[in-house]
Amino acid sequence: MxxxxxxxxxxxxxxxxxxxxxxxDEFDLKPQVKKGGxxxxxxxxxKMTPPEIEVIRDPKTRPDTxxxxxxxxxxxxxxxxxxxxIDRRGVGMFDMSNGIGAHEVIIxxxxxxxxxxxxxxxxxxxxxxxxxxxxxxxxxxxxxxxILLFKNHGEPAGASLEHSHTQLVALPIVxxxxxxxxxxxxxxxxxxxxxxFCDMIAQELQEKERIVFENxxxxxxxxxxxxxxxxxxxxxxxxxPEFRSIDDSAISDMAEALKEILVRMKxxxxxxxxxxxxxxxxxxxxxxxxxxxxLELMPKLMNVAGFEWGSGLYINPTSPELNAKCLxxxxx
Amino acid sequence: MxxxxxxxxxxxxxxxxxxxxxxxDEFDLKPQVKKGGxxxxxxxxxKMTPPEIEVIRDPKTRPDTxxxxxxxxxxxxxxxxxxxxIDRRGVGMFDMSNGIGAHEVIIxxxxxxxxxxxxxxxxxxxxxxxxxxxxxxxxxxxxxxxILLFKNHGEPAGASLEHSHTQLVALPIVxxxxxxxxxxxxxxxxxxxxxxFCDMIAQELQEKERIVFENxxxxxxxxxxxxxxxxxxxxxxxxxPEFRSIDDSAISDMAEALKEILVRMKxxxxxxxxxxxxxxxxxxxxxxxxxxxxLELMPKLMNVAGFEWGSGLYINPTSPELNAKCLxxxxx
Numbered sequence: 098m099x100x101x102x103x104x105x106x107x108x109x110x111x112x113x114x115x116x117x118x119x120x121x122d123e124f125d126l127k128p129q130v131k132k133g134g135x136x137x138x139x140x141x142x143x144k145m146t147p148p149e150i151e152v153i154r155d156p157k158t159r160p161d162t163x164x165x166x167x168x169x170x171x172x173x174x175x176x177x178x179x180x181x182x183i184d185r186r187g188v189g190m191f192d193m194s195n196g197i198g199a200h201e202v203i204i205x206x207x208x209x210x211x212x213x214x215x216x217x218x219x220x221x222x223x224x225x226x227x228x229x230x231x232x233x234x235x236x237x238x239x240x241x242x243x244i245l246l247f248k249n250h251g252e253p254a255g256a257s258l259e260h261s262h263t264q265l266v267a268l269p270i271v272x273x274x275x276x277x278x279x280x281x282x283x284x285x286x287x288x289x290x291x292x293x294f295c296d297m298i299a300q301e302l303q304e305k306e307r308i309v310f311e312n313x314x315x316x317x318x319x320x321x322x323x324x325x326x327x328x329x330x331x332x333x334x335x336x337x338p339e340f341r342s343i344d345d346s347a348i349s350d351m352a353e354a355l356k357e358i359l360v361r362m363k364x365x366x367x368x369x370x371x372x373x374x375x376x377x378x379x380x381x382x383x384x385x386x387x388x389x390x391x392l393e394l395m396p397k398l399m400n401v402a403g404f405e406w407g408s409g410l411y412i413n414p415t416s417p418e419l420n421a422k423c424l425x426x427x428x429x
Numbered sequence: 430m431x432x433x434x435x436x437x438x439x440x441x442x443x444x445x446x447x448x449x450x451x452x453x454d455e456f457d458l459k460p461q462v463k464k465g466g467x468x469x470x471x472x473x474x475x476k477m478t479p480p481e482i483e484v485i486r487d488p489k490t491r492p493d494t495x496x497x498x499x500x501x502x503x504x505x506x507x508x509x510x511x512x513x514x515i516d517r518r519g520v521g522m523f524d525m526s527n528g529i530g531a532h533e534v535i536i537x538x539x540x541x542x543x544x545x546x547x548x549x550x551x552x553x554x555x556x557x558x559x560x561x562x563x564x565x566x567x568x569x570x571x572x573x574x575x576i577l578l579f580k581n582h583g584e585p586a587g588a589s590l591e592h593s594h595t596q597l598v599a600l601p602i603v604x605x606x607x608x609x610x611x612x613x614x615x616x617x618x619x620x621x622x623x624x625x626f627c628d629m630i631a632q633e634l635q636e637k638e639r640i641v642f643e644n645x646x647x648x649x650x651x652x653x654x655x656x657x658x659x660x661x662x663x664x665x666x667x668x669x670p671e672f673r674s675i676d677d678s679a680i681s682d683m684a685e686a687l688k689e690i691l692v693r694m695k696x697x698x699x700x701x702x703x704x705x706x707x708x709x710x711x712x713x714x715x716x717x718x719x720x721x722x723x724l725e726l727m728p729k730l731m732n733v734a735g736f737e738w739g740s741g742l743y744i745n746p747t748s749p750e751l752n753a754k755c756l757x758x759x760x761x
């Protein structure tokens with residue numbers, strides 16, 4: 098039996114189990130299995146991808162050959178194409194636009210068998226630096242309004258290639274969910290004259306029970322209104338609307354925190370499939386001072402069913418308090 | 430490469446493939462397999478469920494024994510419980526409520542091996558009649574604001590029991606997605622003084638290429654802004670905000686249309702997992718004349734990934750026009 102909780106950002110209701118909390122390890126946990134075979138992201142296969150856009154590589158090696166540690170390329174099968182002008186028009190009652198945008202892949206390391214959780218803090222730092230530099234580069238293109246960074250790990254989370262990678266999509270529109278969050282943050286600010294995310298951090302630091310990890314610049318917790326079991330949010334403690342303005346010391350702390358969360362999940366939940374998404378302010382068309390960038394991580398432990406789709410009301414069969422305790426106490 | 434399309438109801442953007450349309454049958458289609466074993470929804474197991482609330486049964490048989498064709502019971506593991514008063518309160522910056530609500534199961538037929546698609550039009554008519562009578566009954570409970578009817582078919586769509594059934598949840602809140610749709614319909618009405626769904630029906634009837642099936646009272650089409658491959662919407666042609674006011678002749682036409690869609694999908698897509706949801710106006714707290722009830726059906730042919738979660742922007746690798754043609758031309 099549950100408790101309904103409402104998040105103050107998007108106004109989403111979630112039912113969480115509290116009276117009869119499911120145990121940490123009651124899910125049907127199957128680790129992600131790598132099938133192998135020819136991989137376009139492995140060293141030696143560089144010609145199978147479009148040419149590299151940015152790279153960290155041994156200076157003695159040539160572009161698009163082995164010798165790299167992080168490699169950014171265009172997606173060979175992009176969701177949106179980069180060439181052309183935006184042509185938005187009506188079709189009867191509907192609106193339409195051609196699919197202008199950029200779709201890039203950040204290959205996180207050269208070893209096919211190492212996932213993000215297996216990398217060192219230094220290696221993860223390099224990956225996050227590429228998230229930042231690609232964001233800044235694409236910001237210069239006046240056609241784009243939003244840059245979305247996300248990672249799908251494992252087939253159940255929608256990953257079609259198993260070599261560990263993150264994706265970046267630059268969009269000619271501000272996506273609906275981002276607009277909702279911006280509006281929620283603005284409404285809260287109007288009412289309280291404070292940032293909703295900063296207030297959330299303050300409440301979590303005071304109550305402590307949902308915190309998973311904390312360092313100088315970052316805090317990771319299972320949100321009070323978790324939609325999914327073991328959902329974790331990672332937030333910079335200082336207010337900042339834009340991910341791309343992250344500085345070197347914060348990148349280092351973010352790498353540490355991300356590794357902590359991913360390793361704990363891998364150990365406790367048997368290498369679950371997961372998605373993470375970096376939520377950041379739009380590039381142009383306004384000032385978004387009320388917003389606070391963050392990363393949302395959702396392990397894929399169950400299927401989303403008709404109820405959630407139909408209602409936007411999520412049923413979480415566990416409690417965030419118990420999930421956080423589990424992850425905190427996991428020996429790594 | 431795709432085309433971005435925006436739906437005029439919730440303001441959702443979807444990218445659909447148009448220049449290089451994927452073929453109808455390119456998905457990895459695995460039929461739903463019934464594992465058998467003891468089933469609490471089978472005749473003879475009536476004592477394994479809570480007592481029946483409504484039933485269509487041979488008048489010579491006793492309640493909670495075999496002899497029924499459609500049976501409605503409370504969910505044994507309800508998402509929300511029916512007893513108690515609503516107690517909404519703040520927890521720091523958050524809102525909370527106890528989980529008051531009803532959660533019922535409509536067992537659609539007694540044969541474990543027959544799914545909704547396998548029933549006759551008459552049998553489906555009886556199932557829809559129960560959707561209606563349960564909706565009307567629960568409407569009397571002043572604590573509830575919304576009644577959500579939905580079906581999960583197959584494990585990938587979130588079904589935990591394989592005996593064909595539909596679920597009903599009565600909620601003390603109006604869910605977020607419903608609110609969005611209501612607001613979208615209201616905004617459109619303010620601007621055009623017409624119903625957005627009625628306009629959509631008119632445009633589909635004129636363009637014809639996305640229609641899957643049509644009879645006197647109903648139209649089924651793949652929406653211009655389909656989020657998922659082979660998504661189908663079923664709408665009553667006459668404007669009506671509330672599902673529960675459906676009359677007998679419309680129930681009969683709805684049963685025919687639903688069977689047509691389900692059988693075509695079963696044949697063409699190899700018995701896919703799917704969800705359907707009946708979208709209807711809230712019970713109280715306002716007049717929703719601008720709304721138009723309908724059913725949304727989404728076969729589960731691919732995993733929803735980080736991109737969709739993060740953005741609310743869906744990428745549909747097929748085109749609704751091609752999907753509709755496929756379903757229309759399927760021999761049944």
